[in-house]
Every structure is written in structure tokens, then in C-alpha cells.
Amino acid sequence: MKFGTPLLAGKLIKRYKRFLADIELQDGGVVTAHCANPGSMSGLLAPASPVWVRSFPEESQRALKYSWEIVLAEETLVGVNTSWPNRLVAEALEENLIPELSAFPFHKREVRYGENSRIDFLLSNEQNQKCYLEVKNVHLKRGHEAQFPDSVTARGAKHLKDLMAMREAGHRAVMLYIIQRNDCNVFSLAEDIDFFYTRQAREAYARGVEFLAYDCDMTLTGIKLRQRLKVRF
Numbered sequence: 001m002k003f004g005t006p007l008l009a010g011k012l013i014k015r016y017k018r019f020l021a022d023i024e025l026q027d028g029g030v031v032t033a034h035c036a037n038p039g040s041m042s043g044l045l046a047p048a049s050p051v052w053v054r055s056f057p058e059e060s061q062r063a064l065k066y067s068w069e070i071v072l073a074e075e076t077l078v079g080v081n082t083s084w085p086n087r088l089v090a091e092a093l094e095e096n097l098i099p100e101l102s103a104f105p106f107h108k109r110e111v112r113y114g115e116n117s118r119i120d121f122l123l124s125n126e127q128n129q130k131c132y133l134e135v136k137n138v139h140l141k142r143g144h145e146a147q148f149p150d151s152v153t154a155r156g157a158k159h160l161k162d163l164m165a166m167r168e169a170g171h172r173a174v175m176l177y178i179i180q181r182n183d184c185n186v187f188s189l190a191e192d193i194d195f196f197y198t199r200q201a202r203e204a205y206a207r208g209v210e211f212l213a214y215d216c217d218m219t220l221t222g223i224k225l226r227q228r229l230k231v232r233f
Helices: 084-094 154-168 195-206
Strands: 008-016 020-025 030-034 050-055 066-073 076-079 106-113 117-124 130-138 140-142 145-148 172-179 186-189 210-218 223-232
Touching: 020 050, 020 066, 076 210, 084 106, 084 117, 084 130, 084 172, 084 223, 117 154, 130 145, 130 154, 145 172, 154 172, 154 195, 172 195, 172 223, 186 195, 195 210
Parallel strands: 030 066, 130 172, 145 186, 172 210, 186 223
Antiparallel strands: 008 020, 008 050, 020 030, 050 066, 066 076, 106 117, 117 130, 140 145, 210 223
8 A cells, every 4th residue: 555645754743632743844844734543542652753744735625734644663663544454454355465355355345234333344255155344453562562452442342242243143254453563473452451342352252253463564655464463362
């Protein structure tokens, strides 16, 4: 997945109101960028951290002309935009880059299912078998582990419940975590941050929901899936 336009370098001043970040650009001037990330962003908000933003033309209809995309943390490029994982997965499905899902060559996005939910991807094959695929963004690192979530997520717990219902109805159900960094050895659940989500995940696993985690190679020109990580419960 390519960014399309060159990213602009800068330094983080502060992130506030969840979706805003003040950034001092390398070529001068301070801008307010959109931070497409509702989580706590623990470990990624140190003042003066090197960051990179995407700019949009003046004629665009965006209220903010900059979007914060990457931060350098622990000497590693980390993606902060939570909208990228779904696009990465869409491209990976098109190119058959996720072997665990290769039996389902067709997919649709944002299909209604469950209790007033939309599945990120509904996969199918010529035998009309279905696989319900939910995607979550990950950037939290503690020790050598990538962890999710980085804040309480009632919505995430609801998605697990819906996936369990699809599995009980006889379909495959998969939770896929996309880790926007490449310096972790394993993926696990942050039980101390959200005990209820962790309990739901363990129940879902026991009921046959599959859990996958892939990390990413992050560059200043784009992002690509790198390798599958072990999921540790």
C-alpha cells in the first residue's frame, strides 16, 4: 500500500482531544494534523518524537489539511492511522497474501451482520462457504509483545460476540490483528487494560473463532504485510 504523495517530516508537539495533533514541520511552521486514532496511543506520544504527516491540497474539502501517519518509537517506524489496516487487508486478499484465507477468493466489505454490526470483510468461495473477517489495528508494544487493545473497547467486545454467533451458525469466523510495526515477536491480549475484551476473546477462541496476527514493514513510502506472529492467550 503506497501513500501516494511524499510524507512530510516533523516533530510531535502534542496530541489532544484524541483526534488532533500539533506538529512542527521540518521545513518550518506548526500545523494541526488529524490523528485518525481513537486509542490511548501509549508509548507513541513523547514530545519531540520524529513524525511524518500526509498533506492534502488546499482545494480538498478536509477541515484539516494534514494527517498524522507515522511516528518513530523505540527506533522503529510505527503507523498510527487506524484506517490503513483495512486497506492493507483488502489489497492482501486481492493478491492472495494471507495463506490462512486462501480458500476464500471472493470478498465484500462492510456487510451487515450480527446485532446491528458490519463485518469488515465477508469472504466466500465457489461452494458458497462463508468466512467472516474482522480486522483490528495494533500498535501497542510492551516488552517484545504487540498487544491489543490499548484502551477499553466495548465495540471490539461486541464484534467478538458477533463472530461467535457466525461460528455457531456454521461459518468460519476470523479476528485478524494488523500490527503497524515490525519489532514484536508475539501478539497477546492486554488483559490489564480491558479485562472484559480479553475474557470475550478467550471465549471466542474456545468456541472456534480463529485469531491471526500479522505485523507490517513500515516505510515512508508505504506499508506492506510482513509475517504472521504467534497469538499467545
